[in-house]
Amino acid sequence: MSQTESDPTVIQLIKSDPNVELSANRTSLSFERTRMSADRTLMSIVRTSLSLITFGFTIYQTFNQLAMKGLLPDAHRTARSLGISLLVLGIVLLIMGILGHLRFGRELTMRRERLYSAHLLHRAIQYRATPTFVVASVLLFIGVAALASIAWRIFG
Numbered sequence: 001m002s003q004t005e006s007d008p009t010v011i012q013l014i015k016s017d018p019n020v021e022l023s024a025n026r027t028s029l030s031f032e033r034t035r036m037s038a039d040r041t042l043m044s045i046v047r048t049s050l051s052l053i054t055f056g057f058t059i060y061q062t063f064n065q066l067a068m069k070g071l072l073p074d075a076h077r078t079a080r081s082l083g084i085s086l087l088v089l090g091i092v093l094l095i096m097g098i099l100g101h102l103r104f105g106r107e108l109t110m111r112r113e114r115l116y117s118a119h120l121l122h123r124a125i126q127y128r129a130t131p132t133f134v135v136a137s138v139l140l141f142i143g144v145a146a147l148a149s150i151a152w153r154i155f156g
Helices: 018-068 075-117 129-156
Strands: none
Touching: 018 075, 018 129, 075 129
8 A cells, every 4th residue: 555545644636746736726716716706696686686576566565555545546557567567577687697597507517527527626516506596596486476466466
């Protein structure tokens, strides 16, 4: 048995080259930074979508209540259209953000797999759903439920 096999503190170099090893470590960290950047992008999409969804729902509810009390009977239809439009825009933005995040994650995983297959990285990593992705999915459900609630009031 050689010294490298018996001593766990000895680092197994990729292709027995320290330069390749350093490059592989930098590349691995670069993948992690890129993944975190994708999460930050999704977070900004979630913030924007949340603003659009809540603002649209609030406009709809506020003017609906004012119209029911007879204070602004003429503004009801315009406010309803604006509120629903903002709500739908927020939902569409969130769907596009989630789908883009999933596509980007798949592409990043495939790129990392190609480098791992070429023995330029130590290990393959499968990226899992992040808390940001879970929150985006829950917000999408809430937005669709809000839209369904409004549709139920209008058509039900």
